[in-house]
Amino acid sequence: MNQKLNIQFPKSITLYIKREDLIHPIVSGNKFRKLKYNLLQAKGENKTTLVTFGGAFSNHIAAVAFAGKENGFKTIGIIRGEELKSKVSENPTLQFALDCGMQLDFISRESYQQKSESAFLSQLNEKFDNFYLIPEGGTNELAIKGCEEILTLEDQKFDYICCSVGTGGTLSGIINSIKPHQKALGFPALKGTFLKDEIRNFVCNENWDLNTDYHFGGYGKVTSELISFINNFYNENKIPLDPIYTGKMVYGVVDLINKKYFPEYSKILLIHTGGLQGIQGMNLKLKTKKLLTIQFHD
Incomplete structure (x- = not known):
């Protein structure tokens, strides 16, 4: 299911999120x-x-x-x-x-x-x-085969497909399934550019890139700014985001829109890769440090 997002940004940009987090209650x-x-x-x-x-x-x-x-x-x-x-x-x-x-x-x-x-x-x-x-x-070849099934015919109308990146398997599947007019943009949750070489082992085209500016300090690292964004995003859209992967990616895309990275009239699809089970553990860590926690309340 693709859901249009309620975010203030230039009206020439179309922004949707694919709710892959809803395909299974546990293995999402x-x-x-x-x-x-x-x-x-x-x-x-x-x-x-x-x-x-x-x-x-x-x-x-x-x-x-x-x-x-x-x-x-x-x-x-x-x-x-x-x-x-x-x-x-x-x-x-x-x-x-x-x-x-x-x-x-x-x-x-x-x-x-x-x-x-x-x-x-x-x-x-x-x-x-x-x-x-x-x-x-x-991530292996069979995993990438599964991730090649994320996009549907309906998604061919989008210019950019954006997703978070851990080991690179999900992005690789998306890269292999996008059309020539589309570009895949990955947002690594880890520091460094080494993932580019990993991804190249699995993909068959070059219409993709990684943006390494939104890892918030590295894997498992978060800031109060990111947590505030996730909480505000939920209040506005009623969509929970995890702080390790999808939250960072959505933050990055919104920031890039505001910085006019995307051309006018771009149609952008974000992939929600799930990961919500980790929120409970992250909140426990944040509470011990007396920091802002993730709050999902209607």
Whole structure:
């Protein structure tokens, strides 16, 4: 569903948001898209277990835990940070995954950095039986195939398709499915430009770009300005935004509109990639620091 936004900006700009957050109550947004064909592949290979990776407030960990439970898989999450093992009850995301039956395997941050190396993967094969491995964030070719289904015929009227970027899978799927007259614009939640090379491994055209100016300090970092924007956006549009991904992207697009980055009469579509489960954990962090929290009230 595409929803027109109630935001004050030049009337020559058309701005809509695609509510991918509504496609599933738990496995919402891009996680639904990324897992669709991976789950089918795991079933086709007669795998009994899903193994994946994530951090303290990972949308991906929560989604795999629930999807695995619903589809009859045992699930194992390799979690970044051994210090989190004693804090599961204080972490809404990890507690949710545990409640879904996911086995949580906590490893050091140093070991986590080696998760793609052959020696680490060999250890997984020795440790776990008959498993299907899903990368961190869920990005692989099957995930991108799922994300290529985000856009519909109705969306061909838009000039710009904008989405947040974590591992690059969602944007890659969008890039592969847009039409020649369209441009995809990604807003990374992480610092740096390294994602461009990752995305180039999966895409087939060049009508896209990344804007790296709206990460608000890096992955998982937020400011009171961003939280205020998210709260005001909800008050005006009744659409919740997560502070890690979509909130930053929407802030960036609105700021670019006000700075006249987009040509007159541009039609812009924002992709809401879900991630709302992480708000509870973020609010807990903000409360401990006595900072402004995310408030969704009618």
